[in-house]
Amino acid sequence: MILIIAALALWAIMWTVNVRLANGESAGTSTVRLLVPLLFGLTLLAMWELVVRGLELPIVILPAPSVIAERVAGSGPTLWVDFKQTFLKGALGGYAIGCTAAFLTAILVDRWDFLRRGLLPVGSFVAALPIVGTAPILVMWYGFDWHSKAAVVVLMVFFPMLVNIVAGLQDTTQMQRDLMKTYAASYWQGLFKLRLPAAMPFIFNGLKISSTLAMIGAIVAEFFGSPIVGMGFRISTSVGQLALDMVWAEIVVAALAGSAFYGVVALIERRLTFWHPSQRR
Amino acid sequence: MRTILPVAVVVAAIVAFWYLAAIPMNIHFAVTSAQRAGAEVTPESGAERRNMGAIALAARNPAQWTDSWTQAKPRLPVPHQVVAELWRTTALQHPASKQSLVYHGWVTLSATVVGFAIGTGLGILLAIGIVHSRAMDMSVMPWAIASQTIPILAIAPMIIVVLNSIGVQGLIPKAIISAYLSFFPVVVGMVKGLRSPDAMQFDLLKTYNASRSETFWKLRLPASAPYLFASLKVGIAASLVGAIVGELPTGASRGLGARLLTGSYYGQTVQIWSALFATAILAAALVAIVAGIERATLKRMGLAT
Incomplete structure (x- = not known):
């Protein structure tokens, strides 16, 4: 349960950061252009990991990213x-x-x-x-x-x-x-x-x-x-x-x-x- | 008239080439069965024939050419066999029978249409979100574009089996694959469409003191129609491919993909080709329907003549 809440909290934090970055004054620079999607992707991966662990999903339904990386x-x-x-x-x-x-x-x-x-x-x-x-x-x-x-x-x-x-x-x-x-x-x-x-x-x-x-x-x-x-x-x-x-x-x-x-x-x-x-x- | 004649000539050439190609493809079996039936063939020994090239063998046995067009399980069936099989499995069978291509076509078509509707709906919603939120645009759009370079169909078997293991079967897993395939073309096309009005038009609406939703309904959405229909045509074809591939991995017994698979298991080449033609006809019909709606809509909107 804690892991699920952590996933949701992570999502909220990431989204605020991304909204800030996208509407901030440095939004046009190429660093931000690269950083925002990268941050989004990484957050999704982290949420995937947390949710799979939190719900204890069996590997036959959805393996966690860490398990896949190991494989x-x-x-x-x-x-x-x-x-x-x-x-x-x-x-x-x-x-x-x-x-x-x-x-x-x-x-x-x-x-x-x-x-x-x-x-x-x-x-x-x-x-x-x-x-x-x-x-x-x-x-x-x-x-x-x-x-x-x-x-x-x-x-x-x-x-x-x-x-x-x-x-x-x-x-x-x-x-x-x-x-x-x-x-x-x-x-x-x-x-x-x-x-x-x-x-x-x-x-x-x-x-x-x-x-x-x-x-x-x-x-x-x-x-x-x-x-x-x-x-x-x-x-x-x-x-x-x-x-x-x-x-x-x-x-x-x-x-x-x-x-x-x-x-x-x-x-x-x-x-x-x-x-x-x-x-x- | 300017295109009908050349197209007819090209199609006729393809059909003629098909009949010609069927001769060397099927000649080995044709000659062997003709010899069994007591006909004169050259060369006499079966071992010698096996080592011969198909074209050389065909050249030396012109009498067996027509036999190569009438076999029950040819390596390459000829057009009239395929058409006969199509006729036999559609018009002469009860539509609800498992022998009927109408039945199998319906199974595939329903998954395609459901998936297409889901994929298009979600795609349009995401596109609206992307156009209105800068953060969403910057986070999601690169991934939506990158995902088009990924062979998405590779995950089809997994989706089927995973959903099967949690008890979801039948139409829904196939529809999900279809939805997934039609989703990204719609997102990309729709984002382009919703952004297609130029700055002058946006400025005009601003001078009218139009709100965001008014701008959306009165300017962005109508302007996106041509782009939307272009991606819908891509999307519906992709949905059909998704539904067919979704029928392959679990050994499904219903649907056009299952006809392809069972045909290849039992060497029923005529069945494979007729299923293939059925998918082609279905794809052409679906694209034609979308194109028809497109023409009617754009004409009514005054965007096309």
């Missing part, structure tokens, strides 16, 4: 093997293949207006469908190992990428294209010097959406069958054994990997599209 620290090798199987092989492999394939298709589609007008509606229709559902079929075709996971990821990222790149390649004005023509630029010169750079913000938008989709695809595909490693495999078997601390440990790894993946793509975007209004600071 992450204690089973490093297992987590690393799973990470390698699911993220490095399944998600990244599929992501690379899918994005490259979408890129080449987009260049091809862009050359013929007829093809573009036909493929774009079909592509955006397919991009809205639950493509994860193809996982059982692809597992049947390509076996249990990471190849089938990569195939699911390829299908998941292909259409959002295609739609984004094709839209991006259209994002030049008539004036700019005319200018290239007065320079007597060939098709390829126009593509590489004008239209691809202009498409970069769209391409990166697609790459960022796809980075999340790739993680989801690789993990969910493992629910349909996998060798005895992999994050999705570990999650589904640990859930079966009611070892929820292991499940949470995998989720922590998945969350870190997902954010890092997204962060890296966003960082490259900032370096390459520094000229775009959305990147100006």
Whole structure:
């Protein structure tokens, strides 16, 4: 009971501090901008710990953060093997293949207006469908190992990428294209010097959406069958054994990997599209 | 007319490619069963055929091509088989029968809609809080954005099993996953929408001496409608994926996700493909309904023509 009251008191204190910080005079500085969400996150974690201990919740319902942290620290090798199987092989492999394939298709589609007008509606229709559902079929075709996971990821990222790149390649004005023509630029010169750079913000938008989709695809595909490693495999078997601390440990790894993946793509975007209004600071 | 013809050509090309691809995918079994039935096939020995590539085998046995389109458990069923299965499991079955895709679709759809309603409601409430409280904005918003980069679906099995262990079953666990998936797109879109009026408009309301709630109802909320609908379309598709994935881990026997799973257990490829098409049709219908409401609403508000 004391722990619950402590949790509520902590919440009240944190909230007052945050309100003070957010409405104070130094609210605009980057330190406060970083400090406020950090404080919020840490308070939530602490409250989680206190409430779980206070109510003495069993581990099969909700493990405390300290137990999860212990598990992450204690089973490093297992987590690393799973990470390698699911993220490095399944998600990244599929992501690379899918994005490259979408890129080449987009260049091809862009050359013929007829093809573009036909493929774009079909592509955006397919991009809205639950493509994860193809996982059982692809597992049947390509076996249990990471190849089938990569195939699911390829299908998941292909259409959002295609739609984004094709839209991006259209994002030049008539004036700019005319200018290239007065320079007597060939098709390829126009593509590489004008239209691809202009498409970069769209391409990166697609790459960022796809980075999340790739993680989801690789993990969910493992629910349909996998060798005895992999994050999705570990999650589904640990859930079966009611070892929820292991499940949470995998989720922590998945969350870190997902954010890092997204962060890296966003960082490259900032370096390459520094000229775009959305990147100006 | 400008788009109908190209789309029709592309769809026809996909269907044609599908039929072509089904030949090498299914040719090994087709040739073997044709030989059992007494037909002439090349090469004669089964061992030799196993070592051959599918395309080479297909090229040498053109007579068996049509057989590869009529198998009961093909590796790749062709469109007419899938359509026939869809027709058989929807129109020819009683809607309440466990054989009926309408029944399974309804199970999934109800979880999707309940979850979508919860997720959207909470998302809008949180967005209103974020817009009106600076502290909430600074504390919660970074996490809401960061959480979109996390593969949330990974926790679906856990939610199902944990809720199961405390006695909650059926629709609610799936709806929670759906709600979770549709929640964040709505928050992010709605915050953007509620902030979309420009400073001039806010200044105008200030000169009218409008209170905070008046500003909200008369300016912020109407201005957010286009953003809200854009995120609703993302949210409803995500909700459907959530409900389907929520049916996977516990070996549920009802719902479209369960059809996918049982199909993959028993090698019923036609069943998997028909369930897949049913989810696609359902997703398209849900997005189309939201888009229809969007068009009607925005038109009435004078925001669209």
